[in-house]
Amino acid sequence: xxxxxxxxxxxxxxxxxxxxxxxxxxxxxxxxxxxxxxxxxxxxxxxxxxxxxxxxxxxxxxxxxxxxxxxxxxxxxxxxxxxxxxxxxxxxxxxxxxxxxxxxxxxxxxxxxxxx
Amino acid sequence: xxxxxxxxxxxxxxxxxxxxxxxxxxxxxxxxxxxxxxxxxxxxxxxxxxxxxxxxxxxxxxxxxxxxxxxxxxxxxxxxxxxxxxxxxxxxxxxxxxxxxxxxxxxx
Numbered sequence: 147x148x149x150x151x152x153x154x155x156x157x158x159x160x161x162x163x164x165x166x167x168x169x170x171x172x173x174x175x176x177x178x179x180x181x182x183x184x185x186x187x188x189x190x191x192x193x194x195x196x197x198x199x200x201x202x203x204x205x206x207x208x209x210x211x212x213x214x215x216x217x218x219x220x221x222x223x224x225x226x227x228x229x230x231x232x233x234x235x236x237x238x239x240x241x242x243x244x245x246x247x248x249x250x251x252x253x254x255x256x257x258x259x260x261x262x
Numbered sequence: 263x264x265x266x267x268x269x270x271x272x273x274x275x276x277x278x279x280x281x282x283x284x285x286x287x288x289x290x291x292x293x294x295x296x297x298x299x300x301x302x303x304x305x306x307x308x309x310x311x312x313x314x315x316x317x318x319x320x321x322x323x324x325x326x327x328x329x330x331x332x333x334x335x336x337x338x339x340x341x342x343x344x345x346x347x348x349x350x351x352x353x354x355x356x357x358x359x360x361x362x363x364x365x366x367x368x369x370x
Contacts, residue, residue, distance in 0.1 A: 190347075190362075190363050190364045191364070192361065193358065193361065196357065196359075203357075208358075241305055245308075247294065247312075247353045248296040248308055248311045248351070249306070250308050250317065252305035252306055253305065254305055255305060
């Protein structure tokens, strides 16, 4: 059974940094693209970033480009999202997801709150 | 950037009703459109991919159609467990994705 478990969320001050992790199991992790999607409280889904199966290609939404970095460790079945220069508008539940052109499995999400 | 406009933003229907949600793209996206269901406090769930293909295990009362700029998501006979927010998502203009703003479905 596919399992994706996010961790690393929490309260951080504006301008601060946070590193999210997503631990995967139940499938051949190195075969799949992985994504991060976020959802601000009471709002809709927003795609954040994607990384290809071997980590050589990454993409970002304009709103996080230059501040967030996605990476993966295929030896540990883990994908990370390094978030720097955080802003209040980055406050959201962050989901990791498995897939290429769609996400067919999602984690439960981890809450990031950016506030002083 | 491609904009995805869903309508309505919310609806209320009775058990057994046919429910239709539309998603309009700001430019031609062929059939590169997916639909997700999200229940409160839960992660989204893939229902339909490539506009009309039902994800494995998803009940057949859910369906999708359309191509180009206009897409439709239908629940043929609404059930109580279908109360959720539904999102469309395009992937035509890679590497970025766009989600619609969501449609909240209430079951009377």
